[in-house]
Amino acid sequence: MIEAGHIEALRALLGEKGLLAAAADMAAYETGARYDKGRAAFVARPASTAEVSAVVAYCVRHAIPLVPQSGNTGLVSGSTPDASGAQGVLSLDRLTGVFELDPVNRTVRAGAGLRLSDLNGRLEEHGLFFPIDLGADPRLGGMVATNTGGSRFLRYGDVRRNTLGLTVVLGDEAGTVLDLSSALRKNNTGVDWKQLFVGTSGAFGVVTECVLNLEPLPRQSATALLAPSSSEAVPALLMAMEDALGSYLSAFEGMSGNAVRAALDHVPSLRNPFGDGRVPDFVILAEVSRTNAPRAGEQPLDAVLEEVLAAIWEKDDALLADAFVGPPHETWALRHALSEGVKHRGRLIAFDLAFRRGDIMRFLDRMKAEMPERFPGVEICDFGHVGDGGVHFNLVVAKDDPRLADGAFEAALREWVISVCVEDFQGSFSAEHAIGRKNQAFYDRYTPAEIRRLSAALKAAASPGPLGAVEF
Amino acid sequence: MIEAGHIEALRALLGEKGLLAAAADMAAYETGARYDKGRAAFVARPASTAEVSAVVAYCVRHAIPLVPQSGNTGLVSGSTPDASGAQGVLSLDRLTGVFELDPVNRTVRAGAGLRLSDLNGRLEEHGLFFPIDLGADPRLGGMVATNTGGSRFLRYGDVRRNTLGLTVVLGDEAGTVLDLSSALRKNNTGVDWKQLFVGTSGAFGVVTECVLNLEPLPRQSATALLAPSSSEAVPALLMAMEDALGSYLSAFEGMSGNAVRAALDHVPSLRNPFGDGRVPDFVILAEVSRTNAPRAGEQPLDAVLEEVLAAIWEKDDALLADAFVGPPHETWALRHALSEGVKHRGRLIAFDLAFRRGDIMRFLDRMKAEMPERFPGVEICDFGHVGDGGVHFNLVVAKDDPRLADGAFEAALREWVISVCVEDFQGSFSAEHAIGRKNQAFYDRYTPAEIRRLSAALKAAASPGPLGAVEF
Incomplete structure (x- = not known):
């Protein structure tokens, strides 16, 4: 049990809204998205980088462990407190005050507490988006801390690729603020320290602001569901489609027949293009898309996809058993129903x-x-x-x-x-x-000793305080 | 002056071809591509990761400073020894033995001593390339150590984005080999240590092998030279072309009228599309390209470019003063002549x-x-x-x-x-x-104290020995 004095001191730093200590208020922050339920000593909700710095400094000086929590949509117990009741949660959910768009640079500076959907909602009128396509709706700080990838990695890459700058509070007695918030695309003037905070679950510092690369919103797209003839056909099909479609190919997703059946069972409105109850062993969702303003001379994308699939079929009939070009909203509805469908089985x-x-x-x-x-x-x-x-x-x-x-x-x-x-x-x-309590044991086992030594040395230099749910 | 015993010991480790100590043999390694001329104590030319480890371990144990040198095409004195005669050069030029292509994964594992042109020459028959487009022809290890970008960054990004894995020898008494040579595109199982060696001039370790992302070779391209109406028109033109061309836009280069004139003066065979002696104050080279196998229904790229430029002209005649779509080899010949042309002025x-x-x-x-x-x-x-x-x-x-x-x-x-x-x-x-002796003073001045402290701590943990031309 944490001393009441600490709670009062933190409340003095953060204000009434900034510090939760009642069980009912804390429950949502103690419970993971899918797994685990822990107990928090308190939930700190700073609303600015300066407040994050103040709470981190206070906790490090008093050896109070802090677990940074962003959208709490992760699945590896990386953002919830353990069962001890000794860990405080440092929530990013009020760090939403910063939103500075630079349309020429195609970048935005945004608070780490913004949700992905909020960010993209505000970017839509500018024809831009942060191109990480996920089933969940995390906040930005957690996306950095887990280096999320998602369904359109093939075209846009991961969060690391699209992060130009960060503001970070280190876990030391001063709550040192590192300003790594450059909006430059080319900058090689020393160690690129922001890389340390990408994918490391908040153990090396708390991300409070991000400068992100934005991409033009796709304006046209077409999708197909494909049944490869065999397992061996899958990589061959991927290569054939990359060859034929070039930069138009924006997703190439795999779905087991079992997962597709689970989704069809769970969501009756979904259409099964393969016909009555028949589902192949493995299904590919292929998407082509383009961002350019439509041009008069352009072939429509569904026609491009039809033509390419026909050519692949003609060239090598051992690759494709079946192929259905269909409207993107239907195709993606099936893809997005997989997770819920499987959970219901x-x-x-x-x-x-x-x-x-x-x-x-x-x-x-x-x-x-x-x-x-x-x-x-x-x-x-x-x-x-x-x-x-x-x-x-x-x-x-x-x-x-x-x-x-x-x-x-x-x-x-x-x-x-x-x-x-x-x-x-x-x-x-x-x-x-990324890493949380759920896969800490595998990290411990599969990380070479030299890497563990280096990571521990770096942790000691950057954030010696008890920060994060995992041990590096 | 280095003791003769050290030269003999290193020769015993590396063989006759692996250790140069005669002034005539060392001259090329002592001289920078454009600036500076130093003096080497010796030039070590290991031919494998194990030999790199052996020479680094020996030198660290005997406090002999080593400057890693890759293609030696850099311009900041990051790969040549200083004038003291006390530093040995560790050349990567014999680390050319590894070349393992994985066409399905679109990756290659390659020795750090391979030249970019050699790598791409060997990849051409597979329709692939390492998509960093440079004026110089560096070796891969130096490309990692400087995080080169080049002319097609807009589409493909820098070396960091395209590096999936590295093998690195640390500058410690053991010459520790770090195997970070994953070929995975998604992997978030701890600190991504390879990032430390990208853009840090070899000070934290010597890259001996790289696992690189490859891209399909462009099969079609078209280029234009544009004269923007004003300075303010340049970013507007960039945004208009990104909007209209989407992923087809693969370069948007700027060239001052002075640089273009210098190139035209220096290379008489170059054509000036703007007419007799007339050169605008600022010229844009725009390239569109695509990698896909040509399709029947496709509009040719020069027609796409013509159509888009006409539409931009029509919409806002304050952007473009002049535009010439021309054959890519001619357009790029002008772009590539700028550097030599300017040098001759x-x-x-x-x-x-x-x-x-x-x-x-x-x-x-x-x-x-x-x-x-x-x-x-x-x-x-x-x-x-x-x-x-x-x-x-x-x-x-x-x-x-x-x-x-x-x-x-x-x-x-x-x-x-x-x-x-x-x-x-x-x-x-x-x-x-990146950083070399030539811009060390600016690094010292503009790097915040906290970043310098972290970098020094990291250097002490990873590579405490005297490695590299610069001090982090």
Whole structure:
């Protein structure tokens, strides 16, 4: 239990709205988006960089651990307090006051507490957007801290690529403010320190403002659902479509037949283009889009997609079993329903993996081959981003499965999946969710000693105070 | 003077070809591409990561300073030894043995000693390239150490964006090898340590191998030379062309009339599309390109460019004074002749600056307005990358100008230009050349104390030995 004196001191720094200590007020900040429920000593809600600095300095001086929390949409327990009740939550949710658009530079300076949807809502009238396309609606600081990628990585890259500058409060006794908020695209005048705060879950400092690259909003798009003829056909199809479509190709998503069926079952209004109840083993969602103002001489994008698919079919009929060009809102509705659909099939055991693009289907085939014997009754409902190697490898177990009674079954399953991913395929056990308490053990195991030593030295130099849910 | 025993010991580690100590053999490694001439204690030429590790470990243990040298095409004295004769050069030029292409992943693992032209030559038959377009032909390790950008940054970004993995030897007594050579596009499992070695001139470690993102080779392109009506028209023109061309726009380069005239004078075969001797004050080179296999229904790119320029003209006749769509090889020949042309006009005092895109013309206008009074007789022959904010701000002084007799004139000129760039425009004094002895003083002045402290702590943790030409 934290001393009442600390609560009063923090309230004096942050004001009435800035410090929550009542159980009812804190509940939402203690509960993760999908997993876990912890207990907070307090929730600090600073409304400016200066207030973040003040609360961090106070807590470091008094050895009070702080867990930075942004939109709290993460899935690895990186933004919630543990069960001890000793950790304070440092919420970014009031850091929404800054929004400075520079249309010529195509950049915005924005408070870390802005939600992605709010940012893009305000950018829409300018024909611009922050091009990270996610199922969730996080706040910007957390997007930086997890380096989110999403469905259009293939064209736009991740948060790291689109972050030009940051303002950060270090976890030291002074609450030092690092102004790394350059809006330059080219700048090589020393160590690029902002990189340290991207993807490191807030352990090295608290992001309070970001300067972000913006992209023109797509004005035209077309989509298709494809049934590849085989696993081997998937990478060949990706290469053929990159070859034929060039910069028009903006998404190449993979969806297991199980996940598609789960979505169709869960959302009756979704249309199954493959016909009555028939769903292929693996489905590709391909999107082409362009941002330019339409020109008279331009071929419409659905015609481009039709022509390219016909040419691929003609050239090599071993690649495609089926292909349906359909309206983007319908196609994406199916894609976006996968997550909810899968969750409704039973108890979800989810992984966020990444592979070299050529390894995705090999990994999935191996899992399909070995799962029934190793873990019978576990259904593989993966989907993800074939174009960039990301796989949301979702496993579903019946809710009443007696093996779920203790944690041993799930732990064994996690061990096996992650060891195959990392050890046999040199894959990543956290593609775009970064590190939290949930995958700390895998970080500890798979991070080479030299990297751990360097990370610890850097943490000691930059943010020696107890900051973040994880240990680097 | 280094002890003969050290030379013998290093020769024993690296073999006869691996260690140069004769003055004639070392001369090329002691001389910069444009500036400075130092003296090397020796030139070590390891041929593998293990040999790099051995030579670094030996030198750190014996406190022998090492300056890593890659293609030695840099312009800031970052890769040559100083005049003391005490520093050894660690050349990457024999690290050419690794070349592993992964076409599905669109990546290559390559030795840091490969030249950009060699890499792209070997990739051409696969329809791929490493998309950094430069005037010089550096080796890969130096491209990482300076984070080069170049003329097609607008579409492809810099080396940082295209580096997926690195193998690095740290400057410690063990010559520790850091294997950061992941080929994953998504991977957020801790600090992304490879970022530390990008743009930091080899001071934190020696890059021996890189895993690089590759892009499909453009198959079609078209270019135009544009005369904007005014300085204010330049950013408006950039925005109009981004709006109209979307992802087709692959370069938007700026060239001062002075630089264009210098190129035309120097290379008589170049054609001046603006007509007999007439050159606008500022010229834009715009390129559109696409990588896709040509399709039947496609409008040719020169027609696209003509249509877009006509539409811009029609909509707002205050933007464009003149426009000529011409064959890419001719247009780029002019662009690539600028550097040599300018060098032939007199003594060159060159800067590599960057700005927010909206500030480029404001900076240039201010320089043009104030230069005649502050530094009479100095000709401004800038060119650069309007699309990403980079400006190669080149100044030319008559070779026989008596003010060049001592360094005071050039120093005062540099002071003024860089202070205006950094202090008045929040620009960068090193856009894509990183830090070397030549701009160390500006690094020292403009780097905040907290950043210097963090960088020094990191250097002490990662590479405590005397590595690199600069001090972080």
